[in-house]
Amino acid sequence: MTLVAGVDSSTQSCKVVIRDAATGALVRSGRASHPDGTEVDPAAWWGALLTAFADAGGFDGVEAISIAGQQHGMVALDADGRVIRDALLWNDTRSAQAARDLIDEVGAEAYSRRTGVVPVASFTATKLRWLRDAETEHAARVAAVALPHDWLTWRLRGYGPAGESPLGPVLEELTTDRSDASGTAYWGADGYDRDLLVRALGHDAVLPRVLGPGEAAGRTPDGILVGPGAGDNAGAALGLDAAPGDVVVSIGTSGTVFAVTDSPVADPSGTVAGFADATGRFLPLIATLNAARVLDATAGLLGVDHAELGRLALEAEPGASGAVLVPYFEGERTPNLPEATASFSGLTLANTTRPSIARAAVEGLLCGLADGLDAVRAQGVEARRILLIGGAAQNPAVQLAATQVFDVPVVVPAPGEYVADGAARQAAWVRSGRRPTWPIDAGARMPTDTRPEIRRRYAEAREAAG
Numbered sequence: 189m190t191l192v193a194g195v196d197s198s199t200q201s202c203k204v205v206i207r208d209a210a211t212g213a214l215v216r217s218g219r220a221s222h223p224d225g226t227e228v229d230p231a232a233w234w235g236a237l238l239t240a241f242a243d244a245g246g247f248d249g250v251e252a253i254s255i256a257g258q259q260h261g262m263v264a265l266d267a268d269g270r271v272i273r274d275a276l277l278w279n280d281t282r283s284a285q286a287a288r289d290l291i292d293e294v295g296a297e298a299y300s301r302r303t304g305v306v307p308v309a310s311f312t313a314t315k316l317r318w319l320r321d322a323e324t325e326h327a328a329r330v331a332a333v334a335l336p337h338d339w340l341t342w343r344l345r346g347y348g349p350a351g352e353s354p355l356g357p358v359l360e361e362l363t364t365d366r367s368d369a370s371g372t373a374y375w376g377a378d379g380y381d382r383d384l385l386v387r388a389l390g391h392d393a394v395l396p397r398v399l400g401p402g403e404a405a406g407r408t409p410d411g412i413l414v415g416p417g418a419g420d421n422a423g424a425a426l427g428l429d430a431a432p433g434d435v436v437v438s439i440g441t442s443g444t445v446f447a448v449t450d451s452p453v454a455d456p457s458g459t460v461a462g463f464a465d466a467t468g469r470f471l472p473l474i475a476t477l478n479a480a481r482v483l484d485a486t487a488g489l490l491g492v493d494h495a496e497l498g499r500l501a502l503e504a505e506p507g508a509s510g511a512v513l514v515p516y517f518e519g520e521r522t523p524n525l526p527e528a529t530a531s532f533s534g535l536t537l538a539n540t541t542r543p544s545i546a547r548a549a550v551e552g553l554l555c556g557l558a559d560g561l562d563a564v565r566a567q568g569v570e571a572r573r574i575l576l577i578g579g580a581a582q583n584p585a586v587q588l589a590a591t592q593v594f595d596v597p598v599v600v601p602a603p604g605e606y607v608a609d610g611a612a613r614q615a616a617w618v619r620s621g622r623r624p625t626w627p628i629d630a631g632a633r634m635p636t637d638t639r640p641e642i643r644r645r646y647a648e649a650r651e652a653a654g
């Protein structure tokens with residue numbers, strides 16, 4: 189049996205799936221945790237990747253590997269291939285002012301035309317501008333800029349600082365793919381936009397070579413083929429084999445809403461990011477900063493686990509008897525309110541109950557994603573069904589409330605690691621030269637039961653909070 193491996197190096201953990209390249213059958217899997225926080229030493233991701241592979245029974249029999257990863261994170265390398273400072277992650281909002289400065293200088297319309305995106309604090313370019321302004325000496329030392337999956341792919345191929353890697357710090361060997369490059373805000377249809385990179389960082393630097401969907405990055409020192417990898421959302425779209433009419437809603441650390449399209453999207457308002465996908469097409473996407481961890485925080489507040497939180501939420505009426513949570517605990521990206529905080533409203537003595545609070549948390553995070561779905565559709569994307577994935581999608585209350593908040597049928601695919609699966613599909617593609625046609629357990633379609641009053645009340649509370 190020929191085996192291929194896919195990795196999801198995401199915000200909270202690293203997951204590995206090892207599959208039969210011919211049938212797609214899952215053979216082994218493993219995982220390891222990542223540290224908390226919005227700035228992380230990339231060495232922790234490398235350690236977690238090795239631990240997750242060990243948990244999955246090691247590399248034995250694996251012929252090809254691809255790594256998908258959390259998008260946008262800034263991995264700044266010096267000329268010796270050393271990481272200059274902890275990576276700033278996609279959910280670190282300290283670069284909010286840098287984003288505004290870049291837009292003032294370049295213009296939102298020009299950014300959208302040149303890169304498909306308008307800077308928000310998540311994107312790599314804004315983190316580089318923050319580095320230039322706040323840590324001038326660090327910025328001056330930057331010789332190369334990579335994204336999390338680029339850096340891990342480079343390390344897997346044996347590159348890295350002298351003494352810590354067999355092949356040493358060959359910066360020109362850094363690689364990436366279209367999907368992750370498209371989240372930098374200095375890459376567009378014509379490749380890297382060096383003017384925008386220099387505007388952000390203050391000088392030019394080595395950037396990873398952008399590989400095509402089935403193009404190999406190289407091999408590991410042990411001879412395993414290494415694929416180009418992808419941003420995690422593009423990885424999930426590939427893992428789900430998302431087709432026209434499918435909109436993926438992922439509820440992990442981030443909340444994301446995205447679809448695969450044949451034509452690029454450029455939204456000068458910046459709400460929808462015009463990313464590329466992992467197959468040569470495009471991936472219009474909105475992302476929220478407040479998703480599964482809204483439920484983690486609410487479960488902590490109520491002193492319960494996820495199962496009990498779900499049970500409580502299902503005990504309450506749809507609409508939480510008027511209690512509304514606008515869940516901007518981490519600031520927010522969609523809408524772009526990086527300095528915002530969360531607020532409860534509509535509380536009365538009657539609805540200040542554990543079930544209503546649990547229900548309001550579930551509905552609040554979903555309403556933010558429903559607003560995002562409206563924005564994606566406004567770009568001409570057709571939504572015939574929602575594929576609900578990510579850690580929190582396994583919660584029965586989230587699944588039921590999704591049928592009440594969205595006006596499109598919801599499908600919950602069988603529990604799985606769809607980002608890592610997409611990476612495994614890519615590894616099989618690179619190995620054989622053909623995109624695999626592995627079957628997917630699409631899950632049952634849940635009947636739509638839209639309750640417009642949930643979104644109406646949420647919209648009122650959101651306006652009051654914004």
Ligand SMILES: Nc1ncnc2c1ncn2[C@@H]1O[C@H](COP(=O)(O)OP(=O)(O)O)[C@@H](O)[C@H]1O
Pocket residue numbers: 198199200201439440441442480481483484494495578579580581582583
């Ligand atoms: N049954 C559940 N109900 C609610 N949240 C859950 C449940 N299971 C996992 N989660 C949450 O989902 C998140 C992890 O989801 P995941 O998609 O793996 O995230 P990421 O890819 O961003 O690391 C964690 O915040 C975790 O607490």
Ligand SMILES: O=C(CO)[C@@H](O)[C@H](O)COP(=O)(O)O
Pocket residue numbers: 198199200257258259260278310371419420421440441442443444473475
């Ligand atoms: O910022 C984005 C997409 O633009 C996030 O989706 C990150 O890619 C992190 O994803 P998760 O770790 O939450 O899956």
